[in-house]
Amino acid sequence: MAKKILIVGGVGGGATVAAQIRRANKEDEIILLEKGGHVSFSNCGMPYYIGGTIENRDAILYSKEKFSEKFQVEVRTFTEVTAIDRSNKEITYCSKTGNHQETYNTLILSPGASAVMPSIKGMNRERTFSLHTIPDMDAIHAYIETNQPKSAAVIGGGFVGLEMIENLHAKGITCKLIDRSEQVMNVIDADMARIVQEYLTKKNIEVRLNDGLHHFSNDGKLLHVNSGGTIQADLTIMAVGIRPNTKLAVDASLEIGKTGAILVNTFMQTSDPSIYALGDVVETKDPITGHGRNIALAGPAHRQAFVIANHLNGKPITYNGTYGTNILKLFDLTIGSTGHNSDSLEAYGKSYDVATLQSLSNASYYPGADKLWIKVLFDKQHGTILGGQVVGHAGVDKRLAVLATAIKGKLTVFDLSDLELGYAPPYSSPKDPINILGYKASSKLEQ
Numbered sequence: 001m002a003k004k005i006l007i008v009g010g011v012g013g014g015a016t017v018a019a020q021i022r023r024a025n026k027e028d029e030i031i032l033l034e035k036g037g038h039v040s041f042s043n044c045g046m047p048y049y050i051g052g053t054i055e056n057r058d059a060i061l062y063s064k065e066k067f068s069e070k071f072q073v074e075v076r077t078f079t080e081v082t083a084i085d086r087s088n089k090e091i092t093y094c095s096k097t098g099n100h101q102e103t104y105n106t107l108i109l110s111p112g113a114s115a116v117m118p119s120i121k122g123m124n125r126e127r128t129f130s131l132h133t134i135p136d137m138d139a140i141h142a143y144i145e146t147n148q149p150k151s152a153a154v155i156g157g158g159f160v161g162l163e164m165i166e167n168l169h170a171k172g173i174t175c176k177l178i179d180r181s182e183q184v185m186n187v188i189d190a191d192m193a194r195i196v197q198e199y200l201t202k203k204n205i206e207v208r209l210n211d212g213l214h215h216f217s218n219d220g221k222l223l224h225v226n227s228g229g230t231i232q233a234d235l236t237i238m239a240v241g242i243r244p245n246t247k248l249a250v251d252a253s254l255e256i257g258k259t260g261a262i263l264v265n266t267f268m269q270t271s272d273p274s275i276y277a278l279g280d281v282v283e284t285k286d287p288i289t290g291h292g293r294n295i296a297l298a299g300p301a302h303r304q305a306f307v308i309a310n311h312l313n314g315k316p317i318t319y320n321g322t323y324g325t326n327i328l329k330l331f332d333l334t335i336g337s338t339g340h341n342s343d344s345l346e347a348y349g350k351s352y353d354v355a356t357l358q359s360l361s362n363a364s365y366y367p368g369a370d371k372l373w374i375k376v377l378f379d380k381q382h383g384t385i386l387g388g389q390v391v392g393h394a395g396v397d398k399r400l401a402v403l404a405t406a407i408k409g410k411l412t413v414f415d416l417s418d419l420e421l422g423y424a425p426p427y428s429s430p431k432d433p434i435n436i437l438g439y440k441a442s443s444k445l446e447q
């Protein structure tokens with residue numbers, strides 16, 4: 001019998017699960033409920049539209065009508081789901097026409113996360129932005145076009161902060177980065193982050209670590225930092241993190257995990273089997289430590305959508321956890337990591353060792369060979385790989401993909417030296433840097 005499926009949130013996870021369900025099943029009624037005005041847009045492309053690499057705004061959007069027609073899904077934008085009545089299998093939503101109810105057989109939650117925007121004394125919201133939605137993107141873009149700012153402060157040296165630095169720089173805006181922690185990019189270890197910090201300095205980006213924004217003055221253009229100094233900035237980007245949108249789930253008494261995100265089983269069902277959840281809002285089991293992890297990345301959301309669509313259609317494929325593999329472009333530097341870093345392994349009390357290698361991306365005599373840094377974190381007893389980090393200018397994505405695959409396949413550092421990765425001078429050396437790293441790490445275990 002055809003089911004009625006309601007999906008809350010129509011972007012990374014929501015739009016994908018709608019499309020996946022429709023591919024598997026032509027009968028079910030699918031209704032996508034999205035609080036904002038856009039569905040299925042590419043959040044990941046937004047910084048590049050601001051910077052001008054993507055010139056056409058429409059390139060990162062997907063029209064609601066096109067989506068609806070292609071996947072035979074009813075799409076309702078400007079529709080915010082405000083409550084779930086689990087006993088009657090009914091949601092309440094608020095749209096331009098007021099509050100309404102809608103029943104469901106299956107409810108899927110993909111409300112994502114929200115950017116943290118602290119309220120800081122003296123802040124002028126007309127020149128202080130976060131970047132999480134299309135209206136955020138449009139506001140930054142319009143501000144730059146109208147005001148032609150010359151300087152910017154970016155608060156937070158994570159993914160969004162660093163991508164914004166590259167893209168503001170592309171607009172001729174001088175950037176200063178402030179981060180309250182000891183390093184940028186806390187997904188990687190301090191020694192690898194140092195390479196990134198030195199690179200930023202070479203690019204004339206002032207990096208202030210161990211410092212925070214205390215307050216603004218001069219109509220939000222003068223930033224007073226905790227260390228006592230001031231920074232002049234025509235605009236400020238707050239990139240200080242995100243929080244999963246769990247209110248609906250909490251109010252409906254769905255189980256919440258230790259990370260504060262919605263707990264799901266391996267089929268992405270919440271503690272109520274009629275309600276699934278996916279994307280930035282869920283806590284899944286970390287395959288390496290067995291603990292819960294909340295990771296906000298597009299790849300896992302897409303895989304989770306596939307798992308839900310299959311489960312709903314009688315094919316019980318399990319979601320096997322998120323390794324957190326990520327990659328970032330920062331001008332011509334690429335930074336990637338997978339699995340755990342030293343801090344998280346220590347937090348979980350895992351006994352581990354590390355090996356690091358500074359190498360070249362390909363044969364030294366062939367044009368384009370450039371510095372490449374790789375780090376592997378591995379189990380001290382068996383050599384099983386627990387994490388990997390790569391920084392460099394060329395060939396980073398390839399080495400990262402090898403390390404991510406190695407972790408998933410439960411390979412050891414001994415296997416890294418034994419991998420055949422393909423060699424020709426423009427791509428590698430007869431012993432790929434991954435092989436050499438494997439030898440280095442293995443020798444630590446053999447001692």
Ligand SMILES: Cc1cc2nc3c(=O)[nH]c(=O)nc-3n(C[C@H](O)[C@H](O)[C@H](O)COP(=O)(O)OP(=O)(O)OC[C@H]3O[C@@H](n4cnc5c(N)ncnc54)[C@H](O)[C@@H]3O)c2cc1C
Binds near residue numbers: 079082110133160245
């Ligand atoms: C600037 C930026 C760059 C990124 N770059 C990358 C990248 O390069 N690589 C990568 O892997 N990931 C990247 N991400 C993360 C990636 O976009 C997310 O992990 C992914 O979109 C998660 O999908 P989601 O469905 O959980 O959340 P989202 O895609 O954020 O969708 C959630 C939607 O739910 C809606 N919603 C919330 N509450 C309600 C409600 N009550 N009723 C109705 N609708 C609601 C929201 O309006 C929102 O549109 C980036 C994110 C941002 C913001």
